Amino acid sequence: MCGTCCMYLGDYIVIESQEGTYRFSCSCVSTGTDFVAEVDPDKRKFFDDHSFPQQNPSACRFLRPLGEGRIGCTIHADSPAQCKYYRCRVMDIFSEEGEFKGYITGTLALHSEDTALQMIYERVMHEITGSEPQQEEQIQSQLVQAGYLVRYQ
Ligand code: SF4
Structure with missing residues (x-):
């Protein structure tokens, strides 16, 4: 909407x-x-x-x-x-303290002003494999491991 x-x-x-x-x-x-x-x-x-x-x-x-x-x-x-079936936004990302840090679109593009998150995401994108749902799962898992909170849309 x-x-x-x-x-x-x-x-x-x-x-x-x-x-x-x-x-x-x-x-x-x-x-x-x-x-x-x-x-x-x-x-x-x-x-x-x-x-x-x-x-x-x-x-x-x-x-x-x-x-x-x-x-x-x-x-x-x-x-x-x-x-x-279009998903404009698949995940919202927050710091451990709950501060909004950015979001990931359906094309798996990160929208964030947070430099640390941008660097982590660049690395994650080089490591993920498999189908689209599998890639999203891996992104979520790796961001959580890096200390972020992820809310799946
Ligand atoms: S782009 Fe698609 S969802 Fe958006 S208003 Fe047009 S028909 Fe509806």
Whole structure:
């Protein structure tokens, strides 16, 4: 519900044609897959406000403010697989004292200003092997061994 990733997916989730008032034929440019999406009934009042996509031309055409500071997908039920399974953030990292130190994205990129953590992470990334879940487990384990607290998302 932060909408951060979707803010830059306007060129990747493309509306090819409108099939009904709230029904669209679309394509995922990055995967080359077509899909049909109907705006979720409970989000139509938000979708009807087109000022957001006009003001944010890089955003996905289906992204809208949903009230109370939330920004979200208005085709949640029909959103493509790449959106459903996308994980923008897989781990949050804290010091032993509980101070937030950074986070790791679904592409296993570390976002941190902490130099010590950056150095440890660089080493860890050279050592991990196996499938994606196995790599995440190894990262978590090695960061814990290095004295960090890791909260898995
Ligand atoms: S379809 Fe929904 S989840 Fe996917 S990029 Fe657009 S707003 Fe985000």
